[in-house]
Amino acid sequence: MFVFLDNCRTTKLDEKVLDDMKIYFFEKFQRPDGIYLSAQEVHEEVSQAQEYFAKTINAQPEEIVFTSGATEANNMAIFGVARRLKEKGNHIIVSAIEHGSVMSIAKRLQKEGFEVDFLPVDSEGIIKLDELEKLIKPTTILVSVISVAHFVGSLEPLKEISEILKKSNHKIYFHTDAAERYAKLPIDVEDFGIDLMSVSGHKFHGPKGIGFLYVRKNTPFEPLIFGASSFDKRRPGGENVPGIMGMRKAAEIAFDKMEENIKKFTGLRDYMINRIEKEIPDVTLNGARGEKRTPYNVNFSFKYIEGEAISLALSMEGVEVATGSACASENLQPNYAILAIGGDHARAHGSIRFTFGFNNTKEEIDYTVDKLKEVVERLRSMSPIKSDDDLEKYMGSGEELHKHEEVDSNA
Amino acid sequence: MFVFLDNCRTTKLDEKVLDDMKIYFFEKFQRPDGIYLSAQEVHEEVSQAQEYFAKTINAQPEEIVFTSGATEANNMAIFGVARRLKEKGNHIIVSAIEHGSVMSIAKRLQKEGFEVDFLPVDSEGIIKLDELEKLIKPTTILVSVISVAHFVGSLEPLKEISEILKKSNHKIYFHTDAAERYAKLPIDVEDFGIDLMSVSGHKFHGPKGIGFLYVRKNTPFEPLIFGASSFDKRRPGGENVPGIMGMRKAAEIAFDKMEENIKKFTGLRDYMINRIEKEIPDVTLNGARGEKRTPYNVNFSFKYIEGEAISLALSMEGVEVATGSACASENLQPNYAILAIGGDHARAHGSIRFTFGFNNTKEEIDYTVDKLKEVVERLRSMSPIKSDDDLEKYMGSGEELHKHEEVDSNA
Amino acid sequence: MLKYNELVIQHFKNPRNLGKIENPDAQATEGSVACGDMMSVYLKIKDGKIEDVKFESYGCAANIATGSMMTEVIKGMTLEEAEQITWKDIIEKLGGLPKSKYHCSNLAIDTLRKAIQEYKESMEKSKVESA
Amino acid sequence: MLKYNELVIQHFKNPRNLGKIENPDAQATEGSVACGDMMSVYLKIKDGKIEDVKFESYGCAANIATGSMMTEVIKGMTLEEAEQITWKDIIEKLGGLPKSKYHCSNLAIDTLRKAIQEYKESMEKSKVESA
């Protein structure tokens, strides 16, 4: 059996999405900036897609900028506002569990002379609103908080954040990386008070290489990419029309079934959590339970063993998942989200993330838990660590990590 | 009959390219950074694609960075080198007939405190090497010259440029926007002495929204987009694997038939030029003849009439082309390439660009010229301008252009 | 840019009242080649009414279509009525134009008004002369 | 990251010489939980030769596979031969490892050398003691 449970990294394209893309590959392959009639038609259809996306989040069509994905959207939003407002203030707040792209941007901004605070989260991965209040100062220009924490699945209190920002006597712009929320849970930019929002097509069975940024009207903003404007001055370049139209189709499918999906996956999520907690000893759920957790994420740490080995062993059984182990990360660091919620290195290394796509079934979840049990048991039998005492004895400082990195970069 | 002759703006996807993309939409939809076996396979295949592209231009695999297209590649290259080397020198030279993206980047650099010189071209659209020599100074860090002028089709002397740059006693990096050359005419980055080169997939029947930047090893360079690195630190974000693999297939098809294509389209180009010059009075060929012109471009100005009307009328006959008329441009300015080669506003407004895709046929060219004759005749019959005397009388200053713009932006 | 609609296309394809009027009662040419938009309007006027109108255009499709529509609209009108016509009226009659083409609709009205104005001035002058 | 090859996968799936040796002649544990990579090596030594070897691993697939391969390679070797084995040898024997996993192959060798070293030291000590 093949079970893909890494849908937070990417998803399989929906077959119906390709049907729509084909039109723009072969029939209406023209770009919207041509002068001929077919191009004018493409222009109109891309405009309609813009309108469609705007409607799904209660925004205006011209507030939607198409990008190559959420990474670019995050860059465009955060650099766009920060660099533009540098004169007004240089303080930015991002949460401690942002996606790597926002983290890298934040670090880059520090280099450019911005002051960046990393907003802490509680043990469930939810940002601390009172800390946010404390961090705000007259130079704060932008706050960026992820909509749904991509690793531990916590739902961040977007509306409460924007209400705090509104209480400030100067304007603080609010960006959210909604890659894991859009098309999966409702978003209303008016109600939530969002100024900028990043979305990625390949997170909901749409194409890779396409996304959009919502930018509220009159938000000060400068482009990231300069060029020959055609459809949209804010993001020049040959428009990825098949991508846009494919993402539209994927969104339509998702919005049509959103209620149903939420219900189904809330059930599956809790079913899976229950089975794992009942049937596998020495596990720790990472993130919140119930209402505060996205229906599409389950994340556990398995004591005494390491996540890369777990996920590779699962993959041999046809089950594909993610891990927070240092060994599976590019920079050989344990997952910072686990550390942010108060976990130690072992908990990060032993963490496995299961994320649902719209087509996962109960049968697949059952198969996954069955295989997981076997794999965890087998790996534990191989491990020199058998108890919490062993854990403590062999914990070490984590300093060796850096030694590893050196070896790696010399290799 | 439907004849698409705006292949320099974009091309129709090759059916065989979609076959390859489908594998990565549905079977190997995983991203290269997953820990499971399928992702490792995808990683390997993306690496092989990188190797493939490198080989096509005589480069090393790690010198290829995938981007969302040539616009992003141009931004990455020029900003990447310029901002990084700002301390060493702030002088940049770009040709007067660069693509709009390079032009916008150059203007942005001026705002950021760089000194930018626009290298003039001769009446055939070929940059003046002696002027280049004169423009170089100790603060010059980067020169960017398009490989094939996208509007008038002139082949720029890349090797001669790099030889001039090498004569300088400090390193001057050489970037070329090869969107209109790659996969159409041979490129050897070693032989040509290129340090950075932009390529776009949708210019040779590959997918939209994908391209690459060649960056010579050890070129000082900073990323444009920051994020969670997965396949490539220099351009993080969810990799557009179907795009990459589709672009690879399109390149393979193009390189397999390159010699044949060059021969075929050199013939078709000259056949078309001949027919137009013989059968339609009062026309001016824009750009060079023979060896100095790309096989894939024909560009004429038709006196006494305006290009938007010509191209729209052609489009009603099924023929899709581009024009340098102000009325067809976003900013309501006459095409700067025509002005750069010494043409006046009328010649720019009356210019029509025909660019070939690999599937255009002689029959299509014949149909196009036949229709063109009719359209030009009809529009001339409607025009109050019948002679060069009229032209002179009604030329005006072009100042009214700005009046128009105001009306437009108030609308 | 947005799409040209069917009616605009029709007027571009088959412009009404195209051409010159020999010995017109009024005529004007506005715009310029440099800016890529030019129009000539010719009027035949009788008893203060526009009896006939023709136009020529150097310009884009929107220019041609608005010229065509303008001539249709004003034919038979009094000069005073014709002077009241605005570029917005013409766009409306055409069922809309792409926003980036709004400015083109100006030229047809400008040229018409210029022609009427010149006609009126020449009338004044001939009155004065004959007085 | 590059792909794990078939042989690595085989060693990960079915590690050779897995487990503990009761009353080993030498043993060492290297790495740490914090850095996500730990190994224990147990040796049975007779006449300066490695008669038996077993290992346990807390770590990634590369760690497990290199542990497995290391034990296969050194079994039957003299201590001196075993000490000469490098992480590069093990990677070679495995038909290569993804570059980002090179560092994992270190641990198996480090732990082995530590065990041998401790064995030698304890021999020295017992010599001194019996002397």
Ligand SMILES: Cc1ncc(COP(=O)(O)O)c(C=O)c1O
């Ligand atoms: C010469 C040249 N450079 C850059 C581009 C932009 O390419 P892309 O659409 O991939 O951003 C184009 C095409 O529009 C081009 O012709």
Ligand SMILES: Cc1ncc(COP(=O)(O)O)c(C=O)c1O
């Ligand atoms: C929360 C979050 N933000 C951003 C991204 C990056 O999206 P993209 O792959 O479209 O650049 C991802 C996915 O990797 C994500 O999960």
